[in-house]
Amino acid sequence: MKKTIATLLIVNGLFTLSYAAERYDTRAFRIVTKLCTPCHGTPFYMAKQLDSDDWEYFFDNEKKMMDIHKKKPKGMASLKNKLFQKHKKRLKKFFIKSSKDSGAVHGCDANFCGTHH
Numbered sequence: 202m203k204k205t206i207a208t209l210l211i212v213n214g215l216f217t218l219s220y221a222a223e224r225y226d227t228r229a230f231r232i233v234t235k236l237c238t239p240c241h242g243t244p245f246y247m248a249k250q251l252d253s254d255d256w257e258y259f260f261d262n263e264k265k266m267m268d269i270h271k272k273k274p275k276g277m278a279s280l281k282n283k284l285f286q287k288h289k290k291r292l293k294k295f296f297i298k299s300s301k302d303s304g305a306v307h308g309c310d311a312n313f314c315g316t317h318h
């Protein structure tokens with residue numbers, strides 16, 4: 202009986218750990234780091250600059266987002282990048298989930314530590 206409870210506790214603990222480690226989309230995080238961070242700062246910092254409504258707006262009006270980057274060839278290249286085009290749905294979700302009004306506060310992990318940018 203005691204053994205069962207111990208096992209349950211351990212399994213439960215593992216679930217909690219893996220859940221905590223995957224609270225955000227690490228793939229989206231890496232894509233943003235690669236394509237946007239050189240100008241916009243770390244992905245979480247970048248996400249926090251806008252409300253969820255704004256992210257929704259920019260991703261639903263991609264042309265507007267392109268217009269803003271017209272004078273930034275590197276920014277344009279990022280928006281046209283295959284990685285961005287292929288994964289924009291999850292990037293949108295990532296930004297909304299970490300936006301200014303999301304209340305999300307991210308701790309330190311292998312991808313991210315602190316708010317420096």
Ligand code: HEC
Binds near residue numbers: 239277279
């Ligand atoms: C070469 C630099 C550069 C890169 C790379 C870049 N941007 Fe930008 N981005 C800018 C500049 C400059 C602005 C205009 C900021 C302003 O006017 O306040 C901007 C503005 C924006 C805005 C409008 C809201 C705001 O913060 O002003 C969005 C949304 C945005 N960028 C998304 C992205 C995304 C998503 C990526 C990556 C796929 C990206 N940008 C990559 C330079 C860049």
